[in-house]
Amino acid sequence: MFVNGVNKWRFEYEWPLKRTQYIRLYLHPKGGLSTNPPRGEVEPDIFTQPAPYLDPTVYCLTYATQPLQEDVELTGYMALYLRAAIDKEETNWMVDLLDVAPDGRRTLITQGSLAAEHRELDETASRPYLPIHPRKDPVPVPLNEIVEYAIALMPTSRVVKAGHAIELVIRNQDDLLSRLGSWGVYHLPHMETVTHRIYFGSSYILLPYIPAEAE
Numbered sequence: 001m002f003v004n005g006v007n008k009w010r011f012e013y014e015w016p017l018k019r020t021q022y023i024r025l026y027l028h029p030k031g032g033l034s035t036n037p038p039r040g041e042v043e044p045d046i047f048t049q050p051a052p053y054l055d056p057t058v059y060c061l062t063y064a065t066q067p068l069q070e071d072v073e074l075t076g077y078m079a080l081y082l083r084a085a086i087d088k089e090e091t092n093w094m095v096d097l098l099d100v101a102p103d104g105r106r107t108l109i110t111q112g113s114l115a116a117e118h119r120e121l122d123e124t125a126s127r128p129y130l131p132i133h134p135r136k137d138p139v140p141v142p143l144n145e146i147v148e149y150a151i152a153l154m155p156t157s158r159v160v161k162a163g164h165a166i167e168l169v170i171r172n173q174d175d176l177l178s179r180l181g182s183w184g185v186y187h188l189p190h191m192e193t194v195t196h197r198i199y200f201g202s203s204y205i206l207l208p209y210i211p212a213e214a215e
Contacts, residue, residue: 076208
C-alpha cells in the first residue's frame with residue numbers, strides 16, 4: 001500500500017489493519033473538531049444552499065482540529081456520523097476530509113457522500129467504520145426533524161504531519177464553476193434551496209488511527 005504524506009510504499013498482511021485504533025473527532029460549534037465531545041446544550045450550526053440556478057456558490061460548514069502535536073497516520077475506512085435536520089424532503093450530504101498545512105495549503109485526504117433519502121442502514125452488513133446502505137426506494141426526510149446519518153468516506157492512507165490540522169467540510173453541492181465542473185465531473189446538484197442544521201453532542205467523524213511502530 002502507498003502512504004500519502006510520507007509518500008512511501010509499505011507491505012501489510014490484512015485489511016483493515018489489525019492494529020487500527022478507531023478514534024472519534026467530535027464536531028463543535030464555531031468550527032471545532034476534537035476528541036472531547038461538546039458539553040451542554042448548544043444551538044445548531046446552519047447553512048443554506050440555494051438552488052444552483054439561483055446561486056452557483058457552494059456553501060458549507062467547516063470544522064478543524066488544532067495543529068497536531070505529532071504525526072498522525074490515518075489508514076483504512078472512515079465514516080461521519082451526523083445529527084442533522086433539513087427543511088426539504090431531500091438533500092445531498094457531501095463530506096471532504098483535508099490535511100491543512102501551517103501555511104494554509106489544503107490537501108484532500110478523502111471524500112464521501114450520501115443522498116439523504118437513502119439514509120437507511122443495513123444493520124447486518126454495516127460496521128462502525130463502514131456504514132452500508134441497502135438499495136431500496138428513496139424515503140423522504142421528515143421536514144425539520146433531527147435525523148441521524150451515517151456517511152461512509154472512501155478508504156485511504158495518509159500521514160498528517162505535526163503542525164498540520166485535520167479539517168472536515170460538510171456541503172451539499174459540487175462546485176459547478178470549477179475546472180472539474182466545466183469538464184462535467186460533478187454530482188448532479190439538488191435543484192431546490194435547502195437549509196441544513198447540524199446538531200452537536202453525537203456528531204463525529206470516526207477515523208482509523210495507526211499507532212507509530214517502534215523503530
